[in-house]
Amino acid sequence: MAQNASTLFEKIWDSHEVLRNGADGPSLLYVDRHMVHEVTSPQAFEGLRANSRKVRRPGLTVATMDHNVPTTPGERRLPMADQTSDLQVRTLEENCREFGIRLFGMGSPDQGIVHVIGPQLGITLPGATIVCGDSHTSTHGAFGALAFGIGTSDVEHVLASQTVWMQKPKSLEIMIRGRMSGPRAVTAKDVILYVIRKIGTDGGAGHVAEYRGEAVSDMSMEQRMTICNMSIEAGARAGLVAPDEKTFEYLRGRTYTPENYEEMVNVWEKTLRTDSKASFAKRYEIDAGRIAPQVSWGTNPGMTCDVTEAVPDPAEYGDGDKSREDSARKALQYMGLEPGTPMTEIPLDRVFIGSCTNARLEDLIEASRAVRGRKIARGVSAMVVPGSQAVKRSAEEMGLDVIFKDAGFEWRESGCSMCLGMNPDILMPGERCASTSNRNFEGRQGAGGRTHLASPVMAAAAAVNGHFVDVREMDMQDGAV
Amino acid sequence: MEPFRTVRSVATPLDKINVDTDQIVPKQFLKLVQRSGFGKYLFYDWRYESVEGGSGGASVVPRPDFVLNHPRYKGSAILVTGENFGCGSSREHAVWALADYGFRAVIAPSFADIFYNNCFKNGVLPVTLERGEVRDMLKFGGDIEVDLKAGEVRMYSPGSTAGPSHVARFEMEPHRRTVLLEGLDEIAQTLKYEKKISEFERKSGLAESAIPSLPPDKPLRA
Numbered sequence: 001m002a003q004n005a006s007t008l009f010e011k012i013w014d015s016h017e018v019l020r021n022g023a024d025g026p027s028l029l030y031v032d033r034h035m036v037h038e039v040t041s042p043q044a045f046e047g048l049r050a051n052s053r054k055v056r057r058p059g060l061t062v063a064t065m066d067h068n069v070p071t072t073p074g075e076r077r078l079p080m081a082d083q084t085s086d087l088q089v090r091t092l093e094e095n096c097r098e099f100g101i102r103l104f105g106m107g108s109p110d111q112g113i114v115h116v117i118g119p120q121l122g123i124t125l126p127g128a129t130i131v132c133g134d135s136h137t138s139t140h141g142a143f144g145a146l147a148f149g150i151g152t153s154d155v156e157h158v159l160a161s162q163t164v165w166m167q168k169p170k171s172l173e174i175m176i177r178g179r180m181s182g183p184r185a186v187t188a189k190d191v192i193l194y195v196i197r198k199i200g201t202d203g204g205a206g207h208v209a210e211y212r213g214e215a216v217s218d219m220s221m222e223q224r225m226t227i228c229n230m231s232i233e234a235g236a237r238a239g240l241v242a243p244d245e246k247t248f249e250y251l252r253g254r255t256y257t258p259e260n261y262e263e264m265v266n267v268w269e270k271t272l273r274t275d276s277k278a279s280f281a282k283r284y285e286i287d288a289g290r291i292a293p294q295v296s297w298g299t300n301p302g303m304t305c306d307v308t309e310a311v312p313d314p315a316e317y318g319d320g321d322k323s324r325e326d327s328a329r330k331a332l333q334y335m336g337l338e339p340g341t342p343m344t345e346i347p348l349d350r351v352f353i354g355s356c357t358n359a360r361l362e363d364l365i366e367a368s369r370a371v372r373g374r375k376i377a378r379g380v381s382a383m384v385v386p387g388s389q390a391v392k393r394s395a396e397e398m399g400l401d402v403i404f405k406d407a408g409f410e411w412r413e414s415g416c417s418m419c420l421g422m423n424p425d426i427l428m429p430g431e432r433c434a435s436t437s438n439r440n441f442e443g444r445q446g447a448g449g450r451t452h453l454a455s456p457v458m459a460a461a462a463a464v465n466g467h468f469v470d471v472r473e474m475d476m477q478d479g480a481v
Numbered sequence: 482m483e484p485f486r487t488v489r490s491v492a493t494p495l496d497k498i499n500v501d502t503d504q505i506v507p508k509q510f511l512k513l514v515q516r517s518g519f520g521k522y523l524f525y526d527w528r529y530e531s532v533e534g535g536s537g538g539a540s541v542v543p544r545p546d547f548v549l550n551h552p553r554y555k556g557s558a559i560l561v562t563g564e565n566f567g568c569g570s571s572r573e574h575a576v577w578a579l580a581d582y583g584f585r586a587v588i589a590p591s592f593a594d595i596f597y598n599n600c601f602k603n604g605v606l607p608v609t610l611e612r613g614e615v616r617d618m619l620k621f622g623g624d625i626e627v628d629l630k631a632g633e634v635r636m637y638s639p640g641s642t643a644g645p646s647h648v649a650r651f652e653m654e655p656h657r658r659t660v661l662l663e664g665l666d667e668i669a670q671t672l673k674y675e676k677k678i679s680e681f682e683r684k685s686g687l688a689e690s691a692i693p694s695l696p697p698d699k700p701l702r703a
Binding site: 040062 | 667671
């Protein structure tokens with residue numbers, strides 16, 4: 001028995017392997033769910049047309065538009081002001097019509113960031129293989145699905161064959177022991193930033209990470225999505241959490257939850273977990289109790305420290321590694337920061353609460369706690385961009401929009417927005433932003449823009465203070481107006 | 482796809498680690514609906530000054546200190562760089578930009594997984610070598626030759642007409658090697674397995690926990 005023990009990842013992989021090309025070669029994996037958006041799909045559909053190919057299983061594919069769409073209320077109509085975005089959006093509409101693919105378009109009540117709407121509509125399911133031409137597809141792993149990002153050529157390949165070639169990754173265990181200190185002040189975002197800081201931006205390369213331990217079991221589905229979302233930032237091919245009752249409950253009664261769902265749950269309960277004797281190729285262990293609120297200071301998500309710390313010295317950060325030291329030096333230059341500056345003393349210009357990492361309802365509820373009854377600091381402009389139209393509606397029913405607007409935040413329509421600034425929401429050169437998104441790469445939020453990654457409650461607290469604060473020491477209030 | 486042929490040229494050294502795909506091709510250039518023409522946007526924000534809103538317009542000038550702008554590396558077909566090259570976004574536009582610019586091979590101690598995979602779809606060879614060897618190549622001024630068939634990277638000292646001064650060996654998974662060497666259309670290859678895919682669908686569809694198609698009776702609400 002012991003030699004047949006498998007990890008959760010291996011079980012899902014094995015049950016989706018159509019064939020393998022030689023003993024050590026890549027496998028042809030069957031894809032259960034394919035999600036498509038406007039930016040990485042036009043060339044794929046064009047390829048199908050050029051070769052007179054059709055979509056093999058249109059019923060397993062869904063599309064939405066999220067990257068380019070304006071989030072300014074009243075601007076969500078065609079033609080869009082940006083002609084190239086307009087063309088991409090129209091191209092997706094035409095492609096979906098031609099190939100018979102379900103589209104949640106700009107005007108749909110179900111529109112939203114692809115990784116927010118998948119789970120919300122019950123399209124994401126445990127044990128499924130899920131792909132999308134987007135690296136943050138790893139988000140769906142929170143449901144015990146094997147979910148990973150692919151390039152456009154593979155989008156075309158999946159459309160044509162419902163399969164994808166992949167070299168089997170190894171299993172990685174990320175054990176997060178204990179409980180988080182500072183309830184609701186230290187969040188899933190802090191956990192994953194801390195993990196990336198510890199294991200590095202390539203610590204998970206070639207692996208599928210399974211997050212385990214009490215801290216993970218304690219997390220809500222929204223929080224699990226946040227940690228799985230940023231698995232790619234640690235270089236992992238995908239991130240996973242074994243499904244439990246929270247997972248099954250989350251998906252009950254959603255628009256696309258299958259009719260025989262309870263029978264499926266009965267099977268999943270028995271099968272979708274890592275066997276006790278299974279072995280991981282690599283393991284990391286993190287003590288949740290040691291994690292403080294995190295803020296990034298550099299130009300990749302691993303360049304992160306506790307909010308109570310100061311901007312590091314590149315030589316110390318490099319720790320004898322010249323390339324690492326150089327990259328820290330260049331990062332500080334880009335970020336306009338001096339070593340030794342306390343993180344809480346860096347003045348901010350902008351605050352962005354949004355993205356597939358942190359724009360679900362719970363994220364907005366947590367952020368609102370730091371904002372209620374307060375005003376954003378002078379000189380700061382801040383916006384909330386809900387992850388989907390459904391999130392936006394729920395938040396408005398709770399009165400969260402009023403809390404944010406009263407404080408001086410802009411309350412927007414749903415989309416990827418300033419996480420990557422493909423739509424008009426961008427930073428100006430030199431502007432410094434607290435962002436709940438996933439990447440602080442150079443120019444990510446706008447050429448010359450400076451991004452500090454943080455949790456929703458940390459970003460919200462930064463908006464009202466004009467700089468980061470340790471939210472463990474802040475008075476916060478629950479409830480809507 | 483064009484078959485990969487042995488390539489020899491001066492190697493462009495990009496001595497940075499963790500180069501993300503946002504740097505390889507910034508987001509403002511992802512709005513094209515075709516695969517061609519991305520070369521001019523390669524490393525855009527590093528290559529040019531005054532960038533935002535620019536699309537190759539007159540207000541944009543090359544940064545003389547960036548390696549791609551150095552006349553010495555004009556026409557180079559080989560990029561040598563640091564660990565974890567191509568991390569971040571899955572955008573295949575990054576590989577399209579490298580290929581369109583003229584790079585046929587990228588040499589690094591490690592690559593991010595999605596980027597690595599995307600290379601093979603576009604006839605670009607990613608070569609993984611030991612860190613020390615890559616460091617030597619970053620400092621090397623001569624020609625480098627990448628030979629996939631032999632699994633070799635050969636370094637030729639400048640001015641020398643003798644054989645290579647150093648030969649580094651690399652491994653390549655056989656399926657991927659074949660795809661590159663023969664320039665195969667991967668989809669056409671896969672569709673030869675159509676029967677196996679159908680058989681898989683039939684068998685796996687019998688399981689109680691089979692993932693079903695989205696119910697056709699629940700169309701869009703909009």
